[in-house]
Structures are given as C-alpha cells and as structure tokens.
Amino acid sequence: MxxxxxxxxxxxxxxxxxxxxxxxxxxxxxxxxxxxxxxxxxxxxxxxxxxxxxxxxxxxxxxxxxxxxxxxxxxxxxxxxxxxEQIDAAAAERSLSEALAMPGNTPELRYIRDAAQLRARGQLRAARAPH
Amino acid sequence: MANARSLDKRRKSIRNIRKITRTMELIATARYRKAMDRAAAATAYTDRITQIVSRLAAAGAEVEHPLLEPREETRAATLLVLTSNRGLCGGYNSSVLRIANPRLQTLRESIPNVRLEVSGKRGIGSFKFRGINVDTSYTQFEDQPSYADVEQIANRYLEQFVTGQIDRLDVAYTRFISTSKQEAVVETLLPLGNLESAADEANGAGPGGSATVDYEFHPSAVSVLEEVVPTSFKIRLFKCFLDAAVSEQVARMVAMKSATENAGEIIKQLSMTYNRARQAQITGEIMEIIGGVEALAN
CATH class of the missing domain: 2.60.15.10 (F0F1 ATP synthase delta/epsilon subunit, N-terminal)
Known part of the structure; x- marks a missing residue:
C-alpha cells in the first residue's frame, strides 16, 4: 500500500x-x-x-x-x-556563524536567535548528510 | 488643411506607437497568466493552512498569540505601500497612492513614530516629488515576487513587532478581485486580528469536511498554533505582493489595449484627412496644368 x-x-x-x-x-x-x-x-x-x-x-x-x-x-x-543535492554547505556555515553572532539579551531576541541557529544547523546537517 | 506629407509622417509614427502598445499588451497578458498561476499556487498553500487552523479550532485549541492581540498603546507604526516599478499601467499606481497618502497622514497625526516603506520606483518617485521622506524602499519586486524575498521582509516585521519596535503594520496595495475588478485597499496586517476570518477572507471557506477526525498533535495543538500564526502572517503579506503583481499586469493590459484602440482611431482619422489633402493637392495641380494649357492656347 x-x-x-x-x-x-x-x-x-x-x-x-x-x-x-x-x-x-x-x-x-x-x-x-x-x-x-x-x-x-x-x-x-x-x-x-x-x-x-x-x-x-x-x-x-x-x-x-x-x-x-x-x-x-x-x-x-x-x-x-x-x-x-542542491544545498550549499558554505552558505549554511555562513548563516550559522551569523546566527551565532546575533544578540540574545532579551527573551524575544533569544527566541529569534535560537530559531536562526536551529535552521542553520539543520541546513548544515542536511548538506553534510550522504545522499 | 495641413500638407499631405506631414500628415503621412504623423500617421506612420502613430502606426509605430500602435505596434509598441500592442506588443506591450501581449506581454502584459502573458505575464498576467504567469502571475495568476503563482497566485493559484499560493492559494493551494493558504487552503491547507486554513485546514490546519480549522482542525486546531475543532480540537479546542485556544487561538491566542501575541501577533493576534492588539496593542494597548500604538507608539510606532509602519505603512508599506506596494506600487510598480514601471509605468504605462493606467491608474494603477495613482489609485494606490491616492489611498495611501490620507492613511499616512492620519497615522502621522495619531502615532508619534510612523515609518514609511515603499516598494516600486513609481511610488518612490511620487513620494519624493511630494517631499515625503521614505524610510525604506524596495525595487526588487517585479511581476513575480519570490517568496524568499517577501519572507525576509516579513521576518523583519515579525521581529520588530515581537520586540516592540512597531505596534502596527499597514499595507496599501491593489487587491485583485477579478480580471475586471481590482481595488486599492489599506489593510492592517499586524496585529493580525482573527486568524480564521483572515484565512477565510483570503480564499473563501476552507475545505472543511472531515473535522470529526481525531488528530494527534505533535508536539501539542498550542505549539503548532504558535507556528501557524507567524506563517499565516507571512503568507498574507506574500498574497499582498502577488495581488499587487497580478493587478499591475491587468492594469497594464487594459491600458495598452485602449491605447492600441485609440491609435487605430487616430490613424483612421488621419488617413481620411490625408486622402482629402492629397486629393485637394492633385486637383490643384490639374487646375494649374489646365490653366497653363489654356494660357498657351490663347
């Protein structure tokens, strides 16, 4: 089925x-x-x-x-x-370093930063995974 | 009566103009079709979002989210005006600007901090002419606005709204109702207001049906809802951009169609005047010859 x-x-x-x-x-x-x-x-x-x-x-x-x-x-x-196959590992790494550098001094900003980091990490993981 | 040669020249130049306007009409038609297809694809997405929202509501999730709540005090607002990059589209830009300007004024009167953001060269030019300062301008949106671009802007608004930098977001754009009707409107996108009515408004009643199915929410209905709200804001903003793009093409199509028709009429009139002038000239020449012959015979 x-x-x-x-x-x-x-x-x-x-x-x-x-x-x-x-x-x-x-x-x-x-x-x-x-x-x-x-x-x-x-x-x-x-x-x-x-x-x-x-x-x-x-x-x-x-x-x-x-x-x-x-x-x-x-x-x-x-x-x-x-x-x-089309994920750009270099771009993912760049966005991860950008996300790591984002300010996190209020709860809202931290939430935004965490989302950006998660996203970049996911992209990086996907780019490195064997396909 | 003007002389025949200059009339002929004018007629030729109008013929060329007619060729151009007709081509532009055809191009606008092709672009309009493409833009419509994209709008239909976006509707497929909104339909499914609506479906999820209705399932959440059926599961008894409380629709509460900071983006939905109006602020007690509005201290900062943003007005986003969507116009086109190119002209020759009839009253498209002026009707958006005609509705955006009064809104800008009323916002400025009641709210201390109002930012003005304009997309499209036409709008930017118009505000510059009026001496109104534009805070941010975009010119990258053509007839096919990409979701990635719109999402960037949407994310920035969300960020600003969540962190309290803006309390309200208004968008002035041309809403596409049908091929024969588009209207310029100002909508308040942030705070989002009612989620379901917002979604319903965008695509009519969502596909309801099997709302009795028991769903498993992963991780929980509330968590899904937290994600649905920003997404539906993004899709609504994207819809605004798509509507504006489709309306622009329709406006251009109509404007160019009537320009082509007008050119045809002018050519008709000019041809008539030209023929008359030509005939008058020939008659004049014959009279001269006859006069000459008669003078010689005498």
Whole structure:
C-alpha cells in the first residue's frame, strides 16, 4: 500500500507523488510515516524529508512548516523545499556563524536567535548528510 | 488643411506607437497568466493552512498569540505601500497612492513614530516629488515576487513587532478581485486580528469536511498554533505582493489595449484627412496644368 506525499510551498507544489514510506523532519527529530498511520498534525523542523519510492530514495531539505497526515496522504507545508543535492554547505556555515553572532539579551531576541541557529544547523546537517 | 506629407509622417509614427502598445499588451497578458498561476499556487498553500487552523479550532485549541492581540498603546507604526516599478499601467499606481497618502497622514497625526516603506520606483518617485521622506524602499519586486524575498521582509516585521519596535503594520496595495475588478485597499496586517476570518477572507471557506477526525498533535495543538500564526502572517503579506503583481499586469493590459484602440482611431482619422489633402493637392495641380494649357492656347 502506498501513501501519497504532497509538498507545498507558497510558490508552487513541489512534489506530489506516491511513496512507500516517508520520513518527516519534525521539530524534535525524525518521524516515520507508513501506510495506515493515524491522523496527525505536526510541527516540522529544519531537516531532510525522505521519500522511499519505487525508483529509490528522494531527499528534500525542508525549512520548517507543518505536516499533516490523513487517509494515507502526507501534506508537507513549508516555506522552502530544496532537493538535498542542491544545498550549499558554505552558505549554511555562513548563516550559522551569523546566527551565532546575533544578540540574545532579551527573551524575544533569544527566541529569534535560537530559531536562526536551529535552521542553520539543520541546513548544515542536511548538506553534510550522504545522499 | 495641413500638407499631405506631414500628415503621412504623423500617421506612420502613430502606426509605430500602435505596434509598441500592442506588443506591450501581449506581454502584459502573458505575464498576467504567469502571475495568476503563482497566485493559484499560493492559494493551494493558504487552503491547507486554513485546514490546519480549522482542525486546531475543532480540537479546542485556544487561538491566542501575541501577533493576534492588539496593542494597548500604538507608539510606532509602519505603512508599506506596494506600487510598480514601471509605468504605462493606467491608474494603477495613482489609485494606490491616492489611498495611501490620507492613511499616512492620519497615522502621522495619531502615532508619534510612523515609518514609511515603499516598494516600486513609481511610488518612490511620487513620494519624493511630494517631499515625503521614505524610510525604506524596495525595487526588487517585479511581476513575480519570490517568496524568499517577501519572507525576509516579513521576518523583519515579525521581529520588530515581537520586540516592540512597531505596534502596527499597514499595507496599501491593489487587491485583485477579478480580471475586471481590482481595488486599492489599506489593510492592517499586524496585529493580525482573527486568524480564521483572515484565512477565510483570503480564499473563501476552507475545505472543511472531515473535522470529526481525531488528530494527534505533535508536539501539542498550542505549539503548532504558535507556528501557524507567524506563517499565516507571512503568507498574507506574500498574497499582498502577488495581488499587487497580478493587478499591475491587468492594469497594464487594459491600458495598452485602449491605447492600441485609440491609435487605430487616430490613424483612421488621419488617413481620411490625408486622402482629402492629397486629393485637394492633385486637383490643384490639374487646375494649374489646365490653366497653363489654356494660357498657351490663347
């Protein structure tokens, strides 16, 4: 039994295809979704979305957002979805050092800084992961 | 009656203008289609966000977020005006500016610190002409505003709002209602107000249906909601940019269509005048020849 995986960004529908197994990069780690999973709404982190399909594994870097699972349809809403091969490790390192240098002297600023760091780290991890 | 040659010259130049306006009309039509496709893609995204919001509401999550709450005292506000980079699009820019200017004035009267941000060369030029200082200007948004660019601006607003640097954000832009109707509006995007009505307004009623399904929220409904609110602000701002882009192309299409039609009419009139002038000239020449012949015969 296959599940349908739909990745939507505000600019276009990035992916709409069948997969046998989907790994979602949740905010606190990976979550595997197989056919017949109970309905779920979750918050995504910054990391790789992996689709196991008949033709092999497809990997995409997901830039936060939400995932919704219902009736074997996995909808991923994110601001950006970049194919794993196209992630720029150098740019990710640059944004990480920028994020590390951000001020954190009020709770709000610290929250913003932490989000930026998480994002840069996720991107870096995705860039270094074997694909 | 003007002489035939100068009339012919004018007619030729108007023909050239007609060629240009017709080409511009065709280009605007093509761009309008592309912009519409993008707007449709964005709608697919907002639909799903709306769906998630309605699921959250069905699960009994309290819709409360700092971005939704109006501030007790508004000390600083920002007005963002979306205009086009290029002209030749009829009343598109002037109608946005006509609505943005009074809003700017009322904001300045009641709020001590008002920043003005303008996107598009036309708007920047107009404010410069009026001697109004523009704090930040953007010219990178053409007929296909990219989400990455808009998100950057949106993130900055969110940051400023959360840290209390601004208490209110207004956006003046042209809302696209249909191909035959667009209207210039000023919307308050921050504080966001009601989340659901905001989403509903953007795309009609969201796909409701199976709201009875029990969802597992990961990590919790509240946490998901915390993330949904900033996202829906970003998408609303993006929608504003998309609407502005689509409306600009429609305005240009209409303006160029009527320019082409006008050129056709002028050519018609000029042709008539030209033919008359030519005939008058020929008649004059014949009269001269006949006069000459008669003079010789005598």
């Amino acid at each position: 296959a599940i349908r995986c739909v990745v939507v960004t505000p600019e276009r529908t990035e992916i709409d295809r069948e997969a046998s197994y989907v790994t979602l990069p949740m905010y606190d780690g990976e979550l595997g979704v197989a056919a017949g999973r109970a309905p779920l709404i979750g918050r995504l982190g910054y990391g790789l979305l992996k689709l196991q399909t008949e033709t092999g594994t497809q990997q995409l870097f997901i830039d936060g957002g939400f995932a919704q699972v219902e009736n074997d349809v996995v909808s991923v809403l994110t601001s950006r979805a970049i194919p794993a």
